[in-house]
Amino acid sequence: MKTTKEENKGKTVLITGASNGFGMEFAKLFAQDGYNLVLVARSTERLKNLGYDLQDEHQLEHVCIITSDLTRPEAPQEIYEELKSSGIQVDVLVNNAGAGLHGFFHETDLEREQAIIQLNINTPVALTKLFLQDMKQRNEGKILNLASVVSFMPSPLMAIYGATKAFMLSFSEALTNELQDTNITVTALCPGASNTMFFRRAGAAHTKAANGSLSEPADVARDGYNALMNGEMRVVSGLMNKVQTTASGVLPDSATAATMRHLMEEEESETTNYAE
Template sequence: MATDQLAVITGASSGIGYELARCCASGGYDLVICADEPEIEEAAAKLRALDTKVDAVQADLATMEGVDKLLVVIGPRPVDALLANAGRGLGHAFLDQDFDEARKLVDLNITGTIALVHRVGRGMRERNQGRILITGSIAGFMPGSFQAVYNGTKAFLDNFSMALRNELKDTDVTVTCLMPGPTETDFFERADMEDTKFGKSEKADPADVARKGYEAMMAGKSGVVTGFMNKVQTAFAGIIPDTVLAEMHRRMAEPDGKG
């Protein structure tokens, strides 16, 4: 189903982002996909096999140079859907983390995301047309002991998405926040969290998570928390004191060797 519309998906080499790109391909979008490592070309090859036009960009979206590199490849083409999904986690106690790693996490999850949304979003507002999907997380609803910086970045994104959506309410540009719970991707290994209850727990299928996010974006919804238990958890997060939530998070995210 060709639509001649363009979707830009970041973090599309694996996990939720790759599955979001597959959803966009099935929806008939041409794709610009981006990730930091050469594996983005392998993802592009698999997506092209679905009879989809794909441009792949290898760029570090934790840097302004990386964001600009992606924007150059997009060029003057109007972006119909922006799926700002690239992100990383970082486990362990904050004071035990390498500060450069923590800073890069903020640069990628927050600064790189809003820089891209700012540039692409202005074009959408001018044309009065577009869909933005931001991958936040249910992690944004609770203080993330032993993953403190990550949960802070996701609290930012969950909050930012809702605010931007409100600012654009008189336009035909929609902003949707995808808020998954633990999902079976490379995320926990990359965050050095395999030795935690989160790391060892049963997780959602990234294809299911992505499909729910894509459908919510296409329906112009404000957001979607994927999975029944995650919906229950986020509902309770509004009632349970933050001190208790922080302790609950510690039990899930503290490395087993230290708990």
């Protein structure tokens, strides 16, 4: 059940990828409800500006900024140890940081793709392992994992990205079952194409998907936040995305793959629709 601001006071959320997009919106929502913040990403100044503004606005007890490149295998352990040595307990973990790379797999750069697998899979798995063990001892905690609508279908021209998101959905739902007799919940948030830096960073700014109808990050984060607070296993954000993921359950994978490929092909016009 949703907890009140008073009940949350003194609790702490760790959000990866909090410098932009959904992560920034999550930070605002948690701060509004009185959570202390641990914000992680590479852009220190953006994290500081966001974190300290939210601390002032909502009189938070503490805000911790951690600059870390989460493609480094040692990053999760470093973050865990830094928080342990500062005596900060993580009550909610939001595995949000992620990235993609557009292109045919036989042409894309393997090193970049392996870094994406590290960022999108290995890092959230390791963070979950570390913080879940502590949550298990307290028999309390919440974890939100960023999956995607592409978790449900093949993702041509972003094959590695789609596979990482399928992993995150499967991983989250398995943990939900394992933890069903505890007070710990795991929620997978599945957004569709959204108005963040994601497409531009993935080299996909000129695709049809990036120039179609985009969800606003504040709406997506709100859906994820509500589902997390209600202990739901999974939420697909947005009506059309719900329709798309439901249809993917009955259509052959070859058909959904063809649709996804069409969306990930270059748009003919030069205009772009994503966040600048």
